Amino acid sequence: MGLLKVQAELEEYRRLMEPPPPEEFEEGFSVRTILGALFVAFVMLPGAAYLSLVTGAGLGSAPQWVTVILFMEVARRSFITLKRQEIYLLYIVAGAILGANPYSGYIWNVFLRTSQVTKGLGVADDIPTWLVPRADSPAILQRTFFHSDWLIPIAISLALLLLTRASGFAAGYILFRITSDYERLPFPLAPVGAQGATVLAEISRKEETWRWRYFSIGAMIGLAFGLFYAGIPTITGALMNRPLQLIPIPFIDLTQNTESVLPATPIVIATDLGGLLVGFVVPFWAAVGGFIGSLIPAVLNPLLYRGTFGTVYLRNWRPGLDAIQTEMLNQYDFWLSARIGAGLGIAAIGITSAIMLALRETRRIRRRTDQEERLPL
Template sequence: MREDRELAEFRGIMTPPDSWESGFNLKSVFAALFIGMVMMPGSMYMGLIAGAGLGPAAQWVTVILFMEIARRAFSTMKSPEIFVLYYMAGAAITLPYTGLLWNQFLVQSDAADATGLTRQFPTWFAPAEDVLKQRTFFHWGWAPAITLVLLQQLFTRIERFGLGYILFRITSDVEKLPFPMAPVGAAGIVALAETSTGQRSWRWRVFSIGAVIGLAFGFIYVGIPAVSGTLLLEPIQPLEIPWTDLTSRTETILPAVPTGISFDLGHYILGMVLPLWAVVGEFIGMLLTMIANPILHRAGVLTWSPGSGTIGTQFSNSLDFYFSFGIGITVAIALIGFYHLFRSMRQRDGDSSRPDWRRLFRPPEGRGDINLWVAVAIWVGSTLTYISLCHFWLIPDFPLWILLAYGFLYTPIVSYVSARMEGVVGQYVDIPLVREAAFILSGYQKIDVWFAPIPISNDSGNVVYFRQVELTGTRISSVLKAELVILPIVLVAGVLFSQFIWRLAPIPSPVYPFTQKMWELQAYNMCLTYSATTEGGGLFARAFQPAYVMVGTGISLAAYALMARFGLPVMLAYGLIRG
């Protein structure tokens, strides 16, 4: 398979500088306050309206604003300083404070009532109904849930410098994977740093063109619904959010195939950035799904019925087949990843393509790396804290050995697999099988286990961030300082602005169109899973079919082996399996 040459080509698109500098200073402190007070609530609000927060836009707006302030103060900003601002904005807008709003909806949802779960939610997830009706987080009934969110976020940020950093050292320093998405953000930061010093390059032109296009599209796609939603009973949507449902128009030609058009420009731009063969592979996978669904429907595997719409069709197909089939695909990706790891370890010393594992303990000088054993201690300590929190407070009846297996076996495995996928094709992957199966096989008969901070995480996203740190010439130690400043600010701001948004209008409601359209489907999907640990296993017993898991694994491995046999690009193989 055309692997080594292809990966080396993408890794060479952008190379790290010869030296690294600290990017944390007084500007970073003021930026943290701005992010917590302005960008974070804006991101939360847009997430409820359009289903996606400000995302990278918040990061770039923060950076550009402080660059302009620096320019008017006759100062400049270097790439490391810009990246620290970018990093802090990203850390703030990804905190799940809309999760508190989701909690209050879920316990009152039709899905919870239909599956008989309404009275089974623990008080540390959401308080009693009389408290929820007050629409305020400033009540003692919310104290356990808010405390749990604060603790989770604290240890999640700490863990970034544990397992996430270890995997960065393995996949980037040792295996030299390209991480095709990392140069996207890094190149933008370098472009801004160049213009700050008076230089003009192709990066700045491309960045400016993209900013204008994004501004125009954002005004139509998100701006008009946001403004009209504050003035009218229902917002005006020139482009339907989150997509236009076409299933009812295509169901006679493509039975059991959910169809629709998303107008989110970000999806189209992402397709231009990802490696070509990865996109081609995913497109082929989509076409195969469109062919397979009608066949599966005629064979009686899919129980779809006309008039279900996109959401109903997706839910029905997932319940009948794709829930289990998707698990099989992710198992195949895991096996392929470990195959590559073991093969690289067995290569001879004289082989130039063999990873040099000595780099794991010899990082580049001056990069500000953390001692590897300190990173291991951070990972072990945070994992043991999660386990103690669950075992001694939240779910004391849940088997302790499963918690230990999650923290020290499942998490590092799935994180490595996903980090390798990010490193090869720039795409995220997860393996849900272990979590759901372990909950069921444990014999535990309560739903509180689904909401407890089980030590399960996927740190592949952190690996990409560390690669961006390296590409922008930023010392890793300065990122740690930024975390210590931004975290307490956004923890407090998140609760305050969640309260404000909830007081504006009920959630879901027409004021927040995405929640009104999508949250009920998400609730049904989640309650389906939660019912697995109730008596009889609920709908999950129907959805989980070991035979379909084996089919998904077998087909994926066979497709990969066939493409490897004919020397096709490795990114095509990964893209096809994921698509």
């Protein structure tokens, strides 16, 4: 009975998460979409960069929904009804602009150039000038991007952005067809965005359904949490020498408390509400796999530090370091190269499996074609 009840609840959840099918196909690209993109670029982009550097985490999809809700309210007061296609396209455009935010990367690179941590490791001066200007450059001393020393880093980032977009349109489409049409993998977070666009389109047409109630509850939960998580530290940081953090940002650091049991292992508890809510949406085994993956460094780091495998790999770690320092040293000593190797291995497995799947599908289609040709007329 318990298993049947769980299955029934899952089916009910899937039914609710499926948006209603469109009655007709309409164009979503309009002047309103362009104005929304400009608003994101000039207003939301700097705010997202600032908060990502202050809190150590991005805003996620919050700026996208703020843009959509703002334009929806402006449209309602102008007696204009936004179509679902326009709302979702505006949501996608906002995500694309915020996802390609280069400004926070420039500021982060400046921090790496001038940080006491990188200077203590002796790598601050080894950072190439095509990534960030030198520490004594007027561009850094005067805190400005309008300097010739930034020309090469900005040009390289723009080239990388162009290549990323090109690969996203090409390889991204191929991978989507493989995962969606051949492997038929679920996309658990995709219905969330679709439901958000659907509920806002319903409100634009002055139709309130159960989706709007759930959307409002989630918005109020996020607003209350954001007030304590990022609002109070931001306000008090502008008024006092040290900001008041009721909730540690971005995590609770337990590394120094557990270093006697788990040396060279950063132990933290994330305080971001988004990760908790995503855990309610992703498939069960995806959450289990993520949990197991997070335990692998906790098991291997003490062994790598003690030289269990014949060589001491984590040589630079010392007791008393916090999670950020421990993670940075571990990345330099071992995990950076290990992740590169693991990424190459996963890529090889994925490419091989995709090729084998395509070959099997080709043979199946060829056999079916041969059978149809042998049929008598």
